[in-house]
Amino acid sequence: MENGLRLCRFHAKLPTHLPTNMISRYLKSSMHRVAKLLILGILFGSPSTISLRADSFELKEGDRVAFLGDAFFERTVRFGQIETALAARWPDRKIVFRNIGWAGDGPEGRARAFFDPIEKGFENLKMHLGLADPTVVVIQYGSMAAFERREGLASFKADMNALLDTIESETDARIAILSPTPREYRSYILSDPRSLNRDLEIYVDALKALAKSRGAFFVDLFNTLETSTERNNIKPITTNGIHLNEYGYFLVAERIAQAFSEYSSAKAIEVTKGGDVAESSGINLVDARVSKDSIVIELQDERLSLPPLGGDFSRNLTLAFADLPRGEYRLEFEGRVLATGSAGRWKQGIQLAWEPSNDQATALQETIKRKNELFFHQWRPQNETYLRGFRKHEQGQNVKELPMWDAFIEKEEMKIGELKKPKPYRLVLKKAHGGEG
Amino acid sequence: MNILFNWVGRTVSVLRLGEEFGGPDRSSSLDRRAACPQATERRPILFRLIGDRSSLRLRPTRKQPCLIPLLALLLVSTSWGQRALTDIPDPDPEFQQSLMVPAEGFEISLFASEPMIDKPLAISFDGQGRLWVASTTTYPQIKPGEVASDKVYRLEDTDGDGVADESKVFIDNLLIPTAILATPEGIYVGNSTDLMFYEDKDDDGVADNEEVFLSGFGTEDTHHIIHTLRAGPAGRIYFNQSIYIHSYVETPRGLRELKAGGVWRLRPETLELDIFNHGLVNSWGLQFDKWGQVFQSDGAGSEGINYAFPGAAFRTNVGVDRFMDGLNPGQPKLSGLEIIQSSQFPDEWQGRLIVCDFRGNRISSFKVEDSQSGVVSLQKQDLVTSTHGAFRPIDVQLGPDGALYVADWYNPIIQHGEVDFRDERRDESRGRIWRIAAKDRPFVKVPEFKESSIKELLDLLKAPESWTRTQAKLELKARDARVVSRELQSWLATLEPENEEIDHHRLEALWLMQAIRGVDMKLVDTLLQSEDFNVRAATVRVLEENPKDNEDALEVFEWTIGDEHPRVRLETLHALRALGGSRSAKLAMKAYSESMDDTFEFGLWRTMEALEEDWLPEAKKDPSFFGEDARKLVYAIGCLNKPDALSPLVVHWEAGSVSEAATLPALELMGELGDDSVLEIVFAAAAEVDRAGRPGGPAILDALLRASEAGNRSPKIARSDIEALLGSAREAVRSRTAKLAGSWNVSSVAGRLERIAADLETGPELAEAAVEGLALMDAEAADAALKRLASDRTPSTIRLRAIAGYARSSPDSVAMLAAEGLAIAQESDDPLPLIRPYLTRAKLANQLASSLRGKRMDTEVATKALRLLGSAPVDTSELKRAIEDAAGIEPVDQALDADEMAEFIAFTQTNGNARRGEEVYRRDALLCYTCHAIGGSGGSLGPDLTSLGASAPMDYIVDSLLQPQKKIKEGYHVVSVSLKDGSVISGTLSKEDSQSITVRDASDRSLVISKSDVASQTISPVSLMPPGLTASLRKDELADMVAFLSELGKEGSYKVSSGRIVRTFRYLHDQDGDSGFADLLRHKPFGYVTSEDPMFEWRPLYTKVDGALPLDGIPALRQHGRTRMHYLRFQIDILTAGAVGLSVSGPEESVLWAGDKMVERKNDIYAFDAERGSQTITLAIQEDLPNKSKLSIEIVDIEGSSAQAQVINGK
16 A cells, blocks of 8 residues: 555556446556556555545544435435445444435535424534434535535535534534535436536535545545546446446445545455465455465455456456466366466456455345434434324334344444454465366 | 234234134124125135134135134133224134225125235236225334335236236335336335435346435325326326425425325426425325316315316415315315326226225216306215225226226224324234226226337327227327327328218327427317317316427417406416416406306416516506506406506506596505505595495405404594594494494593493394404503493493403403303303403413312303313413312313223123214213314314214224314314413414414314514414313213214214215294294295395205205294294205206205295106305295104205206305
């Protein structure tokens, strides 16, 4: 990671969001292998944020992180990548995440007001924050406010300031502000997002200035995400031009984790003929046994990466074996062939379309999603009118069920705590016999 | 029992529930079941062995084979007590079917039931004829630790025998999915906070792609969450949300907010989302008729069918200042709605609205007909009735074969507001889809949409089946838009001009174009030439959606605003509202006339209000912006109802350019909205009007009074001017002037007001006004005058009035006097004005309480006072005690604990008698009718009880009677409004707009509160129904009443029939035998009772549930000779003029007058010609005729008459 940092000084201008084929073309140049491996780290790191700031926003042992915002956070209950990336980032630290995002909400808490005037919405927002009991608050607002264009900016800033004042006065939490993500061209839905993006940029700039003036950490997702446009038809990151799709969250999750505290997201290792490590990044060799027919290596990720999505496995391990005798070799996990290649290919390194820790990461992500769903039922239950609203005299007895969710949430938290620690796994490289390959 | 319940799961629950039939107290149910031969015949052999009684106890569903061993477990269970509360019918689908009675000529069959589905909430057929079912076992609330696992099923009838034979679980991770719509692109599902979209690319019946389509919908009440997804005629998707929901939806075009009920309109391709209309309590029914007109039903409001259009607003809406009424006030609450357009149905059913009366276990029908710009709706016969209490028709859709499909949510318990979330009687596993078809009529051949060519699909637009046309359009929308629009042009050319339906075919083409490309203006031109106003109206509606996209739109509207048919003009108003701009506003006002019907007037108001920013600046620049006739300006400003808008009219007035016809309305508006200087002008003008002996003075003065109530006004008015009007020849003018004098603090006339108030000859209205004037004055002279009037030297009527007035102006200093007033008040006096001032602050209430110490009060007076106390917004417990002490009333604690409740329910089931109970209910002393209606007849302060028994368990009814605070029906909550002066006012919210709040208090008094006086407003958990109303009843009487209430709405004698039965009457009181009055009547001609002689005192009288009006105990009056007559009156509403018929059954002879014209009776029918509007009917019935107790009156249609008439029931 530290190497990656050093290296990226030279390559900070690399595009942040390249299609995989461009990356491999780039890597085919005759650069040193490890340099190549590390460049992967840069590519999926976040060069622009790295070059912009020196501080970081590391999450600490015992942190409780609240995600506060609008649909951007609300929809992650379905996807889970942001929390997965952050949980995996510090596998040994106990960190708890509570998502209190609410679609359509603003920093004044309008969507949380139910039957009452908007001020009550802000009171409820505070109540939700209280439930999350955060040491860290990650905030994203502004996407909807930007539709009010320049005219709405002053009141948005005032509302943001009031929100930050409240958080500061009522908690000791560290605050990170995420910018909204850019609007994207989506044919009929958003045929021309340019003017919307110009409006949005005003808000992003304001948020950045606000974060600076208030000493809050700022993550720019607006300027660091590449979107599909009418001319540049890349893989879309939104479903409708404004809300991220699964792939969008996949990209954003790592971007946030990198912004908080950058790391090499490229996992690469080169194993020598004798079973030693020549070079490695993000992964450790626990054990290696070399025999006549095979090399058995036991590997352990430093941290889990997000499971591949939609054919993009660029976060997976690139494995290289130096100086193998000529011939074809196949790599196996529990009898399953993961990759086959000539000694030359293995020398260059092969990136695995599937690696054993992908399943663990998937399990982690699924558990996080389930935990978040359970928490959703607790903090934002249906039938609010009867549980705590003006008909609580009729059905308020059922509000006793809300604390009961704690036990179920805690159970999932325990699983998350286990799942986020990378488990070692064993790979076997065997010579392919006969005319194979 | 709970453990057992969970352990053995649903099988046991079936048994438990089934068992409840067996008890000896269920004999009536047993009889009904035994009388049903199908049910007995189909009984499985197993149960014949066990014996008849057991078979009823233990009837299983077909899917539960292992019953016998469990029986043993059940028998040792100990909690039988709770079971007595239930009325859980046998769940066997065959048995359920045996209790369903379809209308003549129809048959009903089971299409699907559990386990192929579980609990269906919404259904939708796709183009392959498969039925998609959104269902929930989670409702009403997910249990701690549960992961959402509600499902969408795909049902298929593969062999075409009318029964589903394949069921696939399409999605299984939903949380109470409340809506579903199948389209060729995929399936839309309303699910909690999201509108979801699912695809099934490989068509295997399992979703393979999911997307959150829109999110941010509220979930404050799980039966209000977005629902009723419908494909509109032109490619848009409509869906509803209900009263408790607050939604903030992020769209690529910005945030969309909807608070409370309303209909969303979505263009799925572009995510353009707007609010189609506002309001209704819980509208689970929405459908389009052949012409794209929208109709809605309401599952919690009781006004039957509602006519909706863009911008419409109904009761309980948030954000629109006015609302429209439903078309059938007093109807039961109605869920899913379908409009019959299917050749499978007989002709007379075409166009009929089918609605689910889920409380009353029946499916009803309505017929709507055009009436001026709007429609009228008449209830017709029921399509299905049932005595099965768990039959809950909730969604209804025409199917591909032309039959009608009904989603039966199947549940003995329907609610979670009043009944606990975890109530064990909730059914969590069953559900049915029924199929209703006309007998002996062919089914429709199901078209193959997917395999059809574009040309073939276009031809399907000619189908008489609405389902076929809708599917064809959906399929065409999924095809290549360029090819479709090209082929559409050639298809249009092939239409035969002589075809009667040609314009409808063209309209379908216009809708299709709107869905795929945009409005085809050439087609618009053609269709605007149509002779059918429905076609022209629908064409304008097409332009309403995005008028800015069409440059020629305004030109079209210039033409259509002058259309001969008001519907087309109304549609133009909607479109102009959408288009906006000052030209649109000006054009809209072209449609203004003084004879606009209500619907039309609403449309114009909505437009002028919405376009304020467009036209108001123009009118300020040019007061003649709407033309020379100032009435238009008056109307337009009246739409805004705010002082800031008044100036153009004042300019007009001062220029003297307000015409004669516009003078009165202009003065009223200026009086209401003007500042002090304008008020001076208006007052002077009012004096002028009065001097000239012209009418209108009181109305102008009322406007001035409203202005003064709304905010402090103090125009400079000379004493002599006030004196002049106090001397007016009209009492109405005098009394209003008296109040104004007080309100404007013209203290120099205090003496004059005192003399008026002290004069025994002064009429009550004026006397009260004089006191009020004094009370409003802030002057020593006024206080002194009140003090004199309140002294014990004045006669008690005047004294009481003065004390009340005095208490109003300074309650804290006159608490002793108020207490004295209460002590001298007699049964006939109204103590409420005395008490009210003391209920706004706890301190005042306590003050009055201590002043009452040692005083005696009349019991009746005390009872009236206590009723008001029940819902007071402040703590009145001391005052309550003081009043009880003063009147010697013993308070009763009526709460029952669980055992007592179980015992009482058992007692009621054994001994309760609904017939006797109805008599108890009708007792004057209980005041039930004052606040509650049955079949729309009675008061509306509390919920209508029409289907109470069919929807509420008995324990709920008992609780509601004994502890009214415990359960409060939605929409009947008390709003507490704290005013800036520190006082609090409470009542049910009857209206709220941007300027004011109107609440009705427990004495049914309406109070208008200006928003500027309001400090805060909260919904408070109290009921307006005072506790203790039933305290005077013996146990058996209470049991009878509960038995009666719990029969209400169930199939049988206590179900309100769908006929137009007159239920609210007034009878002529005999003035307690006053001989002078009797003489007066005897010496007048017979028809004199039809006059409006103020001597007549007409008192309310209500029919029994079966429609019969008991005349026992009603005084009869002697008419010429010895004949004694009962005189009755009622009103009916004539919606369309023509010959109207009244069928009078019961007594063989009666005399009937329509207005003052005596009507001849032929074959028990009185037929007469009536004009539009409300019509008073007077009836005389001889006292000694047999069968007079069976008197029942119903409106009937006269053959060949175009008249439409509705009953006016109410209080």
